[in-house]
Amino acid sequence: MTTYTFTNQKGGVGKSTTAINFAGSLAHDLGRRVLFVDADPQGTALDWSAARSAAEHPHLFTVVGYPRVGLHKELAAMAAGYDDVVIDNPARATDIPRSNLLAADVVVVPLQPSPADLWATADVLTLLSEASAFKENLKIVFLVSRRGVGTNLGKSIKTSLAGLPYPVLDTTIANRVGYAEALVDGSTVIEVDPEGQAADEIRN
Numbered sequence: 001m002t003t004y005t006f007t008n009q010k011g012g013v014g015k016s017t018t019a020i021n022f023a024g025s026l027a028h029d030l031g032r033r034v035l036f037v038d039a040d041p042q043g044t045a046l047d048w049s050a051a052r053s054a055a056e057h058p059h060l061f062t063v064v065g066y067p068r069v070g071l072h073k074e075l076a077a078m079a080a081g082y083d084d085v086v087i088d089n090p091a092r093a094t095d096i097p098r099s100n101l102l103a104a105d106v107v108v109v110p111l112q113p114s115p116a117d118l119w120a121t122a123d124v125l126t127l128l129s130e131a132s133a134f135k136e137n138l139k140i141v142f143l144v145s146r147r148g149v150g151t152n153l154g155k156s157i158k159t160s161l162a163g164l165p166y167p168v169l170d171t172t173i174a175n176r177v178g179y180a181e182a183l184v185d186g187s188t189v190i191e192v193d194p195e196g197q198a199a200d201e202i203r204n
């Protein structure tokens, strides 16, 4: 079992969107039994799941709400019978993301390729270094999300990304209307257009 946590204190960077689509890919393409933990009091993934129920679309994975501290102590029991766990975290919080880092094997930090997002990484970098001190095997990656379609990353953004103390995935997630549309319908980009570019990004 692998536990993935999607985290970044910066809001609106695509944590929920990438986490839901990633979980969908694990279930849809790889046949994994996925438990999705919505740790954000905002409840984006729970809303998505409710939209899916309303559309009478069979569920790809189970979504549970856990918007509080303590998942690292309870997850083993909660995840019995599942192959993988995907956790979505709130922005502008510290205690919940910290607790979830302790529960995780892999940390994905989505960030938009903008100076404001790069400057705002200071908060998450502090959390990540604290967590790695506890957990030597914690695997941490940054994921560029909401990249302008048809644009390359600018030189100064690339230099800043290269300066991060953790690897940045080669795959980037573009800003595509299909991501927002799929979520509204309680769907995923892979289900909507399995051959599309968004589906490729998520699989990669």
Ligand SMILES: Nc1ncnc2c1ncn2[C@@H]1O[C@H](COP(=O)(O)OP(=O)(O)OP(=O)(O)O)[C@@H](O)[C@H]1O
Binding pocket: 010, 011, 012, 013, 014, 015, 016, 017, 018, 040, 042, 044, 089, 090, 091, 145, 146, 173, 174, 175, 176, 177, 178, 179, 180, 183
């Ligand atoms: N790759 C994308 N392409 C187009 N729209 C996107 C993409 N990723 C996210 N969005 C849109 O941007 C907004 C914020 O995305 P999302 O909710 O996934 O971010 P978040 O980091 O989870 O936000 P929060 O910090 O509020 O939890 C949403 O309206 C979503 O539909």
Ligand SMILES: [Mg+2]
Binding pocket: 015, 016, 017, 040, 044, 088, 089, 090
């Ligand atoms: Mg979110």
